[in-house]
Amino acid sequence: MENFDAEHHEPDNSLPPVSLEDLPQSLRDAVARAGWSSLMPVQSRALPYLLAGRDIMVQSRTGSGKTGAFLLPALERLDPERKECQAMVLAPTRELALQVEHEAGTLFAGSGLQAVACYGGVGYGKQKDALAAGAQLVVGTPGRILDHLQSRNFNLNALRMLILDEADRMLSIGFYPDMKDVQRYLPKRRVPTHFFSATYPPQVLRVAREFMADPQLLSLSQNQVHIADMEHIFYAVKPMEKDRALIRVLELESPSAAIIFCNTRANVHYVTAVLQGFGYNAAELSSDLSQAQREKTLISMREGRLRFLVATDVAARGIDIPELSHVVLYEPPEDQESYIHRSGRTGRAGAGGTVISLVDVMEKMELGRIARHYKIEFKEREIPGDAQVATVVGERLTSLLEGRLRKLTGLQKERLRRFLPLARQLAQEEDSLPLLAMLLDEEYQQSLHAVIPGLAGEAEPAGERRPAANASAKSAPAGRGRQRRRKTGGTPRN
DSSP: OOOOOTTOOSOTTOOOOOOGGGSOHHHHHHHHHHTOSSOOHHHHHHHHHHHTTOOEEEEOOTTSSHHHHHHHHHHHHSOTTSOSOOEEEEOSSHHHHHHHHHHHHHHTTTTTOOEEEEOSSSOSHHHHHHHHTTOSEEEEOHHHHHHHHHTTSOOOTTOOEEEEETHHHHTSTTTHHHHHHHHTTSOSSOOOEEEEESOOOHHHHHHGGGTOSSOOEEESOTTTSOOSSEEEEEEEOOGGGHHHHHHHHHHHHOOSSEEEEOSSHHHHHHHHHHHHHTTOOEEEEOTTSOHHHHHHHHHHHHTTSOOEEEEOHHHHTTOOOTTOOEEEESSOOSSHHHHHHHHTTSSGGGOOEEEEEEEOHHHHHHHHHHHHHHTOOEEEEOOOOHHHHHHHHHHHHHHHHHHHHHHOOHHHHHHHGGGHHHHHHHHHOGGGHHHHHHHHHHHHHHHTTOOOTTTSOBOOOTTTOOOOTTSOGGGSOTTOOBOOOSOOOOSOOO
């Protein structure tokens, strides 16, 4: 796949934008129902590609009209007379699925096309009824979509459009296994596939060929989002709050693997202890270790059995770990050149990566000097709050548990029914909630010690994996075998 940069924002064989007057009457009527006086820029530029059935990755900021950009073409490409799924939108959260369903209701009014949102946390009845009635557009979270596909509540034989909304999250580590499972249900013929996202991290660009035959990027906001090889982020935090801030950032960012840099051995020991206390599989690399111990630690990191390595500059000098997604600076380096050495631990061989700095007031000033000296654009983000972290972790754990439930045999499902009354009772009694929380925490801690997909891929048994429906088999990245699904610490799914 080609390397996209800020200058490359038009697909090959680009198509001219369209105006409202250029659209068929049915689409103009839909726009009128939505109360739009004109097309938004993302709609004007993306519509020609979707109407032509071309695979396209559309990059545009949040709130720019991306939903309308993929729903309007559905009016032309879907057949209201066929009562079966013809378009599927995969989204990371139930809220987004409901938003798409709601907007589809407005745009599709009077067309005979129906939409249904499928997401977890609610009963299956209404969703099954809508699928049985032949909803032409199915939008949902990957886990619940898989549940319906496995239960044969609908199929994808007539699929004409596949859309990934917030594609950066849909192709992240947490969702990737479910996305590959959904892909197995796609028709063997090519299905036009469209990605929509505000950001396209390098790792998403790398796996795009697994879902598209010829990925092409259309960018409307290259000055506001990141499509380059390296992303530089900082969080402003008080010195005494750095340890908890680190945990919150790691929960939110969910790196596949990271090196965390400290300036002293004492801080290396402390940060390692904090990470281990929160359940992460973390280890330190310091001069206190023998050469044999260092080698053993690095082998664990390279094989994906170790997720976080905490080190000083001296200890980390010269190490090379492939597929390292993040570098975290618990404290900025004592000299400017060291920032380049630290950040260079990620983004190896053009793979891209993210560098995160935790800085207090004085350290923020030093980061500014580094930015000016090396002409680096830093993005400031706010430390996530308790509620935000709880939501992210809750969605991630729900994803893991639903994935496990789908894998149970009939006998195992029958066995767990014995505990449904107890689960219901515990959930209703405030004093018993810690018992449930304890069990959930235990399951989540196990997920933090997963073998990292992409670092320690297993060869998939012959005959189990057919080529991607929308891509040639030879285009899949080397070494990405069958992923271990049950325990990943990636981006959440509902």
